[in-house]
Amino acid sequence: MTLALDKQELSDYLHEIFPPIRGDFAVERLEDMYVEMRLMVSDRHLRPGGTVSGPSMFALADVSVYAIILAMVGKKALAVTTNCSFDFMNKPAAGKDLIAKCTLLKLGRVLAVGDVLIYSEGEDSPVARSSMTYSIPQKPA
Amino acid sequence: MTLALDKQELSDYLHEIFPPIRGDFAVERLEDMYVEMRLMVSDRHLRPGGTVSGPSMFALADVSVYAIILAMVGKKALAVTTNCSFDFMNKPAAGKDLIAKCTLLKLGRVLAVGDVLIYSEGEDSPVARSSMTYSIPQKPA
Amino acid sequence: MTLALDKQELSDYLHEIFPPIRGDFAVERLEDMYVEMRLMVSDRHLRPGGTVSGPSMFALADVSVYAIILAMVGKKALAVTTNCSFDFMNKPAAGKDLIAKCTLLKLGRVLAVGDVLIYSEGEDSPVARSSMTYSIPQKPA
Amino acid sequence: MTLALDKQELSDYLHEIFPPIRGDFAVERLEDMYVEMRLMVSDRHLRPGGTVSGPSMFALADVSVYAIILAMVGKKALAVTTNCSFDFMNKPAAGKDLIAKCTLLKLGRVLAVGDVLIYSEGEDSPVARSSMTYSIPQKPA
Numbered sequence: 001m002t003l004a005l006d007k008q009e010l011s012d013y014l015h016e017i018f019p020p021i022r023g024d025f026a027v028e029r030l031e032d033m034y035v036e037m038r039l040m041v042s043d044r045h046l047r048p049g050g051t052v053s054g055p056s057m058f059a060l061a062d063v064s065v066y067a068i069i070l071a072m073v074g075k076k077a078l079a080v081t082t083n084c085s086f087d088f089m090n091k092p093a094a095g096k097d098l099i100a101k102c103t104l105l106k107l108g109r110v111l112a113v114g115d116v117l118i119y120s121e122g123e124d125s126p127v128a129r130s131s132m133t134y135s136i137p138q139k140p141a
Numbered sequence: 142m143t144l145a146l147d148k149q150e151l152s153d154y155l156h157e158i159f160p161p162i163r164g165d166f167a168v169e170r171l172e173d174m175y176v177e178m179r180l181m182v183s184d185r186h187l188r189p190g191g192t193v194s195g196p197s198m199f200a201l202a203d204v205s206v207y208a209i210i211l212a213m214v215g216k217k218a219l220a221v222t223t224n225c226s227f228d229f230m231n232k233p234a235a236g237k238d239l240i241a242k243c244t245l246l247k248l249g250r251v252l253a254v255g256d257v258l259i260y261s262e263g264e265d266s267p268v269a270r271s272s273m274t275y276s277i278p279q280k281p282a
Numbered sequence: 283m284t285l286a287l288d289k290q291e292l293s294d295y296l297h298e299i300f301p302p303i304r305g306d307f308a309v310e311r312l313e314d315m316y317v318e319m320r321l322m323v324s325d326r327h328l329r330p331g332g333t334v335s336g337p338s339m340f341a342l343a344d345v346s347v348y349a350i351i352l353a354m355v356g357k358k359a360l361a362v363t364t365n366c367s368f369d370f371m372n373k374p375a376a377g378k379d380l381i382a383k384c385t386l387l388k389l390g391r392v393l394a395v396g397d398v399l400i401y402s403e404g405e406d407s408p409v410a411r412s413s414m415t416y417s418i419p420q421k422p423a
Numbered sequence: 424m425t426l427a428l429d430k431q432e433l434s435d436y437l438h439e440i441f442p443p444i445r446g447d448f449a450v451e452r453l454e455d456m457y458v459e460m461r462l463m464v465s466d467r468h469l470r471p472g473g474t475v476s477g478p479s480m481f482a483l484a485d486v487s488v489y490a491i492i493l494a495m496v497g498k499k500a501l502a503v504t505t506n507c508s509f510d511f512m513n514k515p516a517a518g519k520d521l522i523a524k525c526t527l528l529k530l531g532r533v534l535a536v537g538d539v540l541i542y543s544e545g546e547d548s549p550v551a552r553s554s555m556t557y558s559i560p561q562k563p564a
Contacts (some may be wrong), residue, residue, distance in 0.1 A: 020503050054203050054222055055196040063197050081195055082226045083365050085508035087536050087554055089529040105552055106512040129528055131510055224506050224556060226367035228395050229412055246411055247371040254369050268352040270387055272369055334556055336485050336504055337478040344477050367508045
C-alpha cells in the first residue's frame with residue numbers, strides 16, 4: 001500500500017476534524033505504515049509530581065494510530081478505537097515533549113492494529129508502549 | 142481485609158492529593174475491595190460527535206482503581222499504573238454522566254489489579270471495560 | 283437476546299468441531315450471555331512446579347468466550363480471536379480443576395467481547411482474569 | 424547492560440529447567456535485550472483448519488520473553504508472567520514454523536516488559552503481536 005495523504009495533508013485534516021489538536025499534537029514524520037507524533041507538553045498534560053499524565057499519553061497513542069490509518073486510507077473520519085493495551089514503563093522526563101513512534105501492523109478491511117512506543121524527546125528508553133485496535137466502519141450495501 | 146478509609150475520608154484525600162479531581166470525579170459508593178466513581182461529564186470530556194473521549198474514560202478507570210487501592214491500604218499516595226487494557230464497546234450516551242464500577246481483584250504486596258466496567262448512568266450495557274495494574278512501591282530497607 | 287443452543291447442544295457441538303476438547307473442557311453452566319467452563323486438569327496442563335501453565339489458562343479463557351458466542355448465535359464455527367488481555371494474579375492450587383466464569387459483555391454484528399475470571403475450584407480469589415475479542419465474519423453479499 | 428548468558432548457555436538452561444521445550448522451541452538469535460525464538464510447528468500445535476493454535480502462539484511469546492530475561496539476568500528460574508496482551512492479526516501460513524522476534528523494553532528491579540512480533544517463517548507481515556510483563560521475585564531480607 002502507499003500513503004493516501006502526505007504529511008501536510010494529514011496535518012491539515014487532523015486540525016480540521018479535531019480542532020483541539022492544534023497546540024497539542026504535531027505530525028513529525030510520515031512514512032508508509034509509520035508516523036511520528038509529538039505531544040507538545042504543557043501544564044494541562046501534567047499530573048501531580050510534574051510528569052505527563054496517563055490520559056495524556058493515552059491521547060497521544062490514540063491520535064498517532066488514528067493519524068496513520070487516515071494517512072493510509074484517506075479522508076474518512078470514521079474509524080473508532082475498540083481496544084487498547086498500555087505498558088507504562090518509565091517516568092517521562094520533566095520539561096520534555098513526548099514523541100510517539102507508531103507502526104501500523106495491520107490494515108485490514110475491518111480492523112487496523114497499531115503499535116506505539118512513546119519516548120521523552122531525546123531519550124533512548126521508551127516511557128510507554130501501547131497497541132490500539134481501530135474498527136473501520138463498513139459501507140452499507 | 143477491611144477498608145482503611147471510609148467514603149468521606151477517601152473523597153477528602155483524593156481532593157487533597159489531586160486538586161483537579163474536584164469537579165470531575167466523585168466517589169459514589171465504597172465497599173470492601175469495591176468502589177463506584179462518577180465522571181461528571183462536561184464539555185472538556187467530549188470529543189467530536191458529542192460522546193465522552195477515550196482519554197476521559199481512561200482517566201475515570203485509572204482514578205477508580207487508584208481510589209480503591211487507597212481506600213484499602215490508607216494514605217500512601219504512591220502507587221503507579223504499570224499496565225492497562227481497555228475494550229471500548231459502545232458509544233456513551235450523550236448528556237449522561239459515566240459511572241465506573243471497579244472491583245479490586247488482587248491486592249498483593251507488590252502489585253494490585255483492578256477491573257472496571259463503565260456505564261452511561263442508568264444504562265444496562267457497559268460502554269467500556271478496563272483492567273489496570275498498579276505497582277505498590279516497596280519500603281526501603 | 284436469548285440462547286440459540288442449550289447446554290447439551292453446546293457441549294455436543296464443541297466436541298464435534300474441536301474433538302481434542304473432549305477430556306479437557308466441560309460446560310458446567312450456561313445462561314443468557316454467561317457460561318462456566320471447567321478445565322479438567324491433568325499432567326499435560328502443568329508446568330514445572332506443578333501449577334497449571336499459562337497456555338492452558340489461555341486455552342480455557344479462549345474456549346469459554348468461543349462457547350458463549352456459539353451458544354448465543356448458533357452453529358457458526360467461524361468467529362476468530364483478534365485480541366486478548368490477561369492478568370495472572372495468583373498461582374493455581376495444585377491438584378484442583380480450574381473453573382472459568384465468562385460473561386459476554388458485547389455481542390455486536392462485527393465484534394464480540396467476553397470477560398473471564400478463572401478460579402481454582404472451590405477457592406474465593408481468582409487466579410487470573412482475561413478479556414477476549416472475537417471477530418464475527420461477515421456474510422459475503 | 425550486557426548478556427549474562429550466551430546463546431548456547433541460554434539454550435542449555437532452558438532445556439534443563441523446561442524439558443518439554445526440547446523439540447518445540449529453539450533459540451535462533453540472541454543479542455543485548457533481543458532474542459529470536461522458533462516454534463517448530465508439529466501437529467500438536469495446530470487447531471482445526473490447520474493453522475497454529477492460539478495457546479501455541481501464547482506459549483511461544485511467553486517463552487521468548489522469559490528467555491531474554493534469563494539471558495540478561497542469568498540463571499534465576501523464578502520470574503513469573505503477571506500480564507499479557509495479544510493481537511492476533513493474520514492466520515499463520517500452513518506448514519511453516521513461527522519465528523518470534525522479542526525485544527525486552529524494560530528490565531527493572533521488580534518488573535520486566537517484553538514486546539513480541541510473531542511471523543510465519545519467511546513472511547513479511549506479522550501474524551501476531553504480544554507484550555508480556557514478568558514480575559521478578561525480590562530477595563528476602
